[in-house]
Amino acid sequence: MVPGYDRDHAERTSRIVIALAKQLELDPGRFTDLEVTCLLHDLGRAGMDPSLFGLIFRLAEEHGVPVRPPEMQIRYPTVAEGDACKHFLDLMMPVFHDRGIEVTPAVVDHVSMRFDFRGRLRRVLAEHEPKLSGWGISVKPWMVKIMLYYYYPALMKDEPAEVRHMGMMLVAGENFEAYNNKARARDYYLGREASLASVFSTLDRFEQAGVVKPEVMLALKRLTAAGRLDQLIKESRGMQPDDPLPSEVLVFQQTLGRR
Numbered sequence: 687m688v689p690g691y692d693r694d695h696a697e698r699t700s701r702i703v704i705a706l707a708k709q710l711e712l713d714p715g716r717f718t719d720l721e722v723t724c725l726l727h728d729l730g731r732a733g734m735d736p737s738l739f740g741l742i743f744r745l746a747e748e749h750g751v752p753v754r755p756p757e758m759q760i761r762y763p764t765v766a767e768g769d770a771c772k773h774f775l776d777l778m779m780p781v782f783h784d785r786g787i788e789v790t791p792a793v794v795d796h797v798s799m800r801f802d803f804r805g806r807l808r809r810v811l812a813e814h815e816p817k818l819s820g821w822g823i824s825v826k827p828w829m830v831k832i833m834l835y836y837y838y839p840a841l842m843k844d845e846p847a848e849v850r851h852m853g854m855m856l857v858a859g860e861n862f863e864a865y866n867n868k869a870r871a872r873d874y875y876l877g878r879e880a881s882l883a884s885v886f887s888t889l890d891r892f893e894q895a896g897v898v899k900p901e902v903m904l905a906l907k908r909l910t911a912a913g914r915l916d917q918l919i920k921e922s923r924g925m926q927p928d929d930p931l932p933s934e935v936l937v938f939q940q941t942l943g944r945r
Contacts, residue, residue: 690733698918700724702859709905720852722823727833730807731799739796751777755801755837771801803837832856839897854898858906861889866922882938911942
């Protein structure tokens with residue numbers, strides 16, 4: 687439906703999040719809207735060139751430049767949200783110059799995806815709204831807030847606890863899939879091939895920052911320890927269904943089961 691959209695990542699994310707929702711005993715009446723939210727959560731990233739995206743933000747990380755809106759806000763509190771994209775480009779201009787990288791409209795668009803994800807997501811949603819409506823799919827305002835929670839957690843402050851929990855489930859499930867995803871790791875996470883232990887080490891930082899509550903992380907760990915996400919891990923890593931899980935996964939599952 688949307689050229690350049692990572693449907694496999696979105697579909698696997700939705701399966702993880704629905705498993706979390708069942709584990710946490712979310713109202714089943716929410717499941718359909720939650721699944722739609724998960725399937726559409728990454729529309730703001732549609733059409734990105736993974737190699738260009740990886741180059742821009744790999745260089746930024748190497749030079750200590752913030753690569754996400756919350757990090758930019760903490761480091762530069764006087765920079766307004768609407769100016770974050772320009773500020774990032776200003777910070778990176780000497781690096782781009784040294785590397786011979788021209789700041790083309792494509793470069794600006796890729797930076798905008800990260801620092802104006804809210805605007806880009808809403809533009810793509812609006813573009814495809816007629817087709818979604820024709821399929822009987824309605825994207826409600828609270829669903830958009832869940833999609834945006836990873837980048838803009840403050841948007842959730844006035845939402846009911848159940849909606850906030852769904853945002854946390856999406857952050858946990860989306861990142862669990864992404865950091866296990868070999869193709870995504872190559873394209874977006876600077877070539878890192880994460881072990882299951884390092885995946886959870888990354889996810890634990892969301893809990894420490896208060897973005898994901900302990901009960902959500904505990905539910906994800908229990909699902910993993912019980913082997914209920916084994917097939918998803920295999921799919922994310924490009925393995926065949928009958929392939930045995932790597933020993934590092936099996937060992938870490940055992941350590942999770944003893945916690």
